Amino acid sequence: MNVRRMWCRALAVVACGATLAVAPAAGPAVAANQTVCNKYCDGRDPALAPRERVPVAATLSGRTIRLHVDDTDAMGWASIDGGTGGDEVWLDRSYDGGRSWSTGSKLGATVTPSGRSGWRTLMYNVDDWNDAGVGALRACGQAAGASAIACTPWARSDWNAWSRSTAAATGLMMMYDRDTGLFGGNGWWTSANALTAIIDNARVSGMPSYEYAIATTYDKNVGAQGGDFTNEYVDDTGWWGLTWLDAYDLTGDARYLTTARADADYMARYWTDLCGGGVLWKTSDTGYKNAIANELYLELNAALHNRISGDTTYLDRARKEWSWFTGTGMINSSHLINDGLDAGCHNDGHPTYTYNQGVILGGLAELYRATDDTAVLDTARTLADASTGSTDLNPGGTLRDPNEADSCAGDGPSFKGAYVRGLGALDGVLADHPYADYLHRQADTAYANDRDPLDLYGPHWAGDGRGPTGHGCQHSALDLLDAAA
Helix, strand or coil, rough: CHHHHHCCCCCCCCCCCCCCCCCCCCCCCCCCCCCCEEECCCCCCCHHCCCCCCEEEEEEEEEEEEEEEEEECCCEEEECCCCCCCCCEEEEECCCCCCCCCHHHHHEEECCCCCCCEEEEEEECCCCCHHCCCCEEEEEEECCCCCCEEECCEEEECCCCCCCHHHHHHHHHHCCEECEEEEHHHHCCCHHHHHHHHHHHHHHCCCCCCCCHHHHHHHCCCCCCCCCCCCEEHHHHHHHHHHHHHHHHHCCHHHHHHHHHHHHHHHCCCEECHHCCCECCCCCCCCCCCCHHHHHEEEEHHHHHCCCCCCCCHHHHHHHHHHHHHHHEEECCCCCEEEEHHHHCCECCCCHHHHHHHHHHHHHHHHHHHHHCCHHHHHHHHHHHHHHHHHCCCCCCCCCCCCCCCCCCCCCCHHHHHHHHHHHHHHCCCCCCCCCCHHHHHHHHHHHHCCCCCCCEECCCCCHHHHHHHCHHHHHHHHHHHCCC
């Protein structure tokens, strides 16, 4: 483990499933067919591999195509068997989870010699440590004289993927855009959540490999939009503020604390008398207040107080927020939180999205640390009991968001991650850890039913109707694995 931890500083890996070869998309910044040298350079003899594992295979016209992985050296090779002379076999390498592979890769393309029924390529590196390329491989083959091609699903070595959570973190980093410092599709507030999951994993697992993403994201985006990670959506600012507090906790870098304070102060500018108090959802909309913006405001201010010696300002804000929130009616008679307030300042009756049930728990955990008020914990338990016990939110025992889509696109896939993160934070301050079993059950279910050979997760933890992967689904699964750990 110590040797692996040392090498982890170099990088990691994960991959994406695909069974038939298709025309590759435009390649990422790192060319997938460029020669890579890590511990060893591409083109090494498989006979020198100290270990061999076959994570994935495919069939074509009676032939078997296999991907072989040497986990010791983080290299892989392809083989084709059960065929004849003239069969072709090669590797594809991707640095974005199989979404693209530059110029088709075709690493080590070779032809089965006459008189042989099988053949193999040389070995190629999975990752590119010199350029932070988080890679994946697949084996492909073509029968002699035929046009059809078959490929295995994408897979990788277990470097930076030796546990459930580190494998999921590595999968998430396949979706990180090093040019923009954001995650898949350059999502804004969802990237804050994804980076938080990476930071939490570094703390939980002890794997430092992806800590570079913290400074990269900060440096590339601190001046974006409104500056200091602010924009017209007050809740977006809250998500980023909590991310930078998390970064400060991990690194001790004071600039992250300074930015978190700037974010909290920005949110405070939008506290108004509408409905008796609370912050607005959007700076340009003077008529709407919702749960998530105010829950984030509570958590960020309470957390800042807990990190700033002698503070009274942030604590006063947190107390004022909680006093207002409890009187709004957004907490319904089932102890679940609806989405916001209507024009008459009443509960709008909109769905009880999971993130509204979770962020409040993280906020109350921080408020309890700040005040030692056991009544805060009692209320938090009541809310957590309601959400973990809700059959609407846990059909068949597995967490599922209202109207959960069969997709990892958009905002919704991030909701469950925020829920389990908040539930885990509350569980951590309760001596009896009453929600640990719930978190472990959810993690076991997702791991068993909602994971592909690259440790990429889909939208439904129960595994039904598994859709495509994406950074919202992936960070939510990582949040769950982090919380369960």
